[in-house]
Amino acid sequence: MLRQYELVERVKEYDPDADEALLNRAYVYTVQKHGTQKRASGDPYFSHPVEVAGLMTDLKLDQETIATALLHDTVEDTLATIDDIEELFGPDVARLVDGVTKLSKIEQMPENERAAENLRKFLLAMSEDIRVLLVKLGDRLHNMRTLHYIKKPEKRRRIARETMDIYAPLAERVGMYEYMREMQALAFEQLEPEAYTTITRRLEEIRSQDSGQVDAIALAIKQALAETGLQVEVTGREKHPYSIWKKMAERHLPFDKVTDIFAFRVITESVEDCYRAMGVLHTVWQFIPGKFKDYISTPKNNGYRSLHTSLIYENSMRVEVQIRTRDMHRTNEFGLAAHWAYKQADRPDGQVGWLRDLIEIVDASHDPEELLEHTRMAIYQDRIFAFTPKGALFQLPKGATPVDFAYAVHTDLGDQTVGAKINGRHVPLRTTLNNGDVVEIIRSKSSEPQLSWLGHVVTGKARSAIRRGLRAKERAEHAEIGQQMFDDIAARMPTKIGRKAIKGAIERLQLRDEEELMAAIGTARLDDREVMEALVPGSTADLPKKPHWPRQDGAISIKGLTPGRAFKLGVCCHPVPGERIVGVRQDGEGVIVHRIDCEQLADGIDADWLDLSWGEYSSGAPVRLGMEIYNRPGTLADMTGILARNTANIQRIEMVEREQPFGTYTVDIEVEDLAHLTRIISALRASDAVAEVERI
Incomplete structure (x- = not known):
């Protein structure tokens, strides 16, 4: 461990004008505050901040950064406060210490949420002053050097995984290859000990x-x-x-x-x-x-x-x-x-330009999983170089497409992309870019991000912006449907519904604003009675309860058949009560019931047709749905939870394909009628777990 005078001498060697008194005060303060605290190795705790400060002197950093390295754990692990630090060491050191401290006290969160929140605060603090990153990287490197002293193997692996996924890539992105290589080597030893x-x-x-x-x-x-x-x-x-x-x-x-x-x-x-x-x-x-x-x-x-x-x-x-x-x-x-x-006020913009992209990803990410996914994409991929027609240079990951390029230039350009030219030739938007390509983006102000783009973009910035655009579009569509349904509900109310009643309903339902109210109605999260009661409390007291058809053990009743005549619902179209149906009578198969728009009927089946309708109490019809579900923990449970809340009996779930970041599933369910099915599909489309759902 460096002695006090040795640390000061190191700084004075490259910065003769450094404030020696500031460095001495910081050294003594950290020793006093950490006192008898011990590290897992048995060494005095203050040896850690002193060693981190030594790493900062190897980089020849300024006195404020050295003082921050000495003090970076005092607020988190001792009784010291940021106000104390500011009073003793000035506002610059206090701000830097606060930036490093904010990354820590997140131990109560689940692992992914904790890692995401850590990363979020890290990026925001780092955007204000890059020295926060330099101290944190030194802190992590020294912790990795002493990681073997931690007794619990699961804790060692967690720290090593976080280092490999976040800190080593960040070290690489700011060009600190020595730090990156040592972090990777130390983390690799814990994560893959046999290898x-x-x-x-x-x-x-x-x-x-x-x-x-x-x-x-x-x-x-x-x-x-x-x-x-x-x-x-x-x-x-x-x-x-x-x-x-x-x-x-x-x-x-x-x-x-x-x-x-x-x-x-x-x-x-x-x-x-x-x-x-x-x-x-x-x-x-x-x-x-x-x-x-x-x-x-x-x-x-x-x-x-x-x-x-x-x-x-x-x-x-x-x-x-x-x-x-x-x-x-x-x-x-x-x-x-x-x-x-x-x-340096005149530093090259490219050196920290990628940081702006990371901050944009922080703002756009919907949940911890998305934040980690997008950020890892942004900070740790091999690069290629591509140019705009005017000669501006952009670096992108290998495998990037014109859509990635458009979002790299500007988020608005990405959102408005409708086509692209590479080296003067029109190409599909999924085309992979090569080093030196000149990319021209064709845009339209009426264009919007497309779901299909998620299948071929590779940058975190593009993926987060596309998902944000899709969510906004979906929310607007739900709100538009909800507005129409709301107008119908308001017309049935005993009194005229004004702005005051709507505002009161939003407060009673604990929603943010009118748009969220309309979206909740449009996705069937609120039924008519709930909306009416929220608008005018007590207005539903005299209304009859919502009728439910008896399930009769899931029996299906069909009108138009000879009593006792056997029938089956067509597996090609899965008709449900409420849809217009016809029967096809074929030798040896009885009657097959089809939707009137079934494609198999259009193929010209050689059979007798019967005009049929649903019986009075028909329910429990099987339906097959095809879904694209985000491939991350908990999304399958979210999807099945939505089906359960909407009283859909699940008969079968099968994964058809897994291609990051989606899993493709077919799900067979029982529904009461067409209206029931419509509510279920609307609720699934409104879920963050489901990217796309269609009736098969």
Whole structure:
């Protein structure tokens, strides 16, 4: 653990004007406040904030950030308050400490909700000052380094999963690759212990048999470049276990088939030397087509710049080579922290432009599952580059489509998309974009997001915006239907219904506004009696109870048949009471009852037709529904709950297909009549669990 004077000296080395008294006060304060508290390792608790502060000095961050690192747990874990911090250390430090503290006290929530709320607060705090993120990443990295001291394996796995899903990707998105790699390696050890042990053992075997091969390759690269007058530094290393495991999983390869275990880094003096070095290496050794990437001319969103190539060395060995300048190298390893980007008014917008997309996703996401899904999409995917016709550059994940591109440009453009051109040629909206494509979006102000787009967009921003648009459209449709039904209810009331009565009804029903009232009526969440009673309390006292047909054990009665004549309801169209029906008499099959609009009738069945109608007490007719349900925990229970609340007897449920993020189901239910079926379908369409439902 760093001593007080050692920490201050570190800061003074790169910032001679730093406020030494501020740093000393913060160090002493955290030691006093944490007092005798212990960590799982048995070390004094204050050793943790001191080590996090040390990580911040490695990044050469300013005195406020160092003080924040020292104080970041005092408000959460001691009696200190934000007011105390502001009084002793000033408003800037207090604001930063508050930003880090807000991410913590969420332990009572279910795991997904807690992770989502943590992420939501994190993104909002980070948008105000990126230093909140830098301290939090340092905090998480040190916690991961000491994770093995936690006794409960399930807690270790939970922390490791959160690190792998949220913090490592965020470190990558701000260009802090050193943090990202170490977090991934430590989390991988907890999440996949067998795989970690196996790969680590194999790497040790390779290392023992290496006989200096890595050093020999590095020397060969350096000599080849020196012969052309290039003075460079060359280092070689093995890829870390998680990177190897990820490649094995993605490409379904055994360890023996992973050819580029070794990676080499060439550090040059200038950008021109980077390209010269690339040319020399491609001349001396054969390069692998498709493996060359130029992140110098087109940097990644996080500011990463480098040339990447893969070469075939002696004995058909594949090696990966990265070429960059010294300045690029520091930026690539420590990203925004290396630039102190949060202090620079003229920082490149691309470095934090993705953060605006994340904040938009926070605003648009409907529930914790959506927030986590969309955010993971936004922060952790490989990139491609595409251009507008005017030359503006946008980075998108691999697999992105024109719809993703449109939403990346602007949410309104995405909502109004009706077509697209790629490199001047009209293409379907599901077309996958490639590096360097010029994308022109064709728009119409009358257009709206389409449900089918969810099947091919890959960005979190596009997916959240589409879902928000679909919900708004569906709500408007329900409200329009509800308004018509409300007008009919109001016409049957004994007194005229004015604005005051509607306002009172909204309050009694505990709804937000008139639109929600109309939507509730349109989706059959409220029946006529409930609406009438809410408008004029006591107005339904003299009304007869809503009649119900006797179920008679689900019996179906049909008029127009000879008494005792056998019949079956057509499985092709599943007619229900209330629909116009006909009977088809076929030899050996009795009478088959069809809806009048059944497609099978249109095919010209060679049989006698009978004009039929439903009996007085017909009920319990089977119906088959086809549904697209969001594939996340609890949605199937939500769907069956809706059916139960609407007194629909479920006979059978079958999953037909699962394609993220949806599961396709067929559901057989019994309904009383056509009106009952209509109410059920309306309620399902209004549910957040169901993306689409149709009668089959």
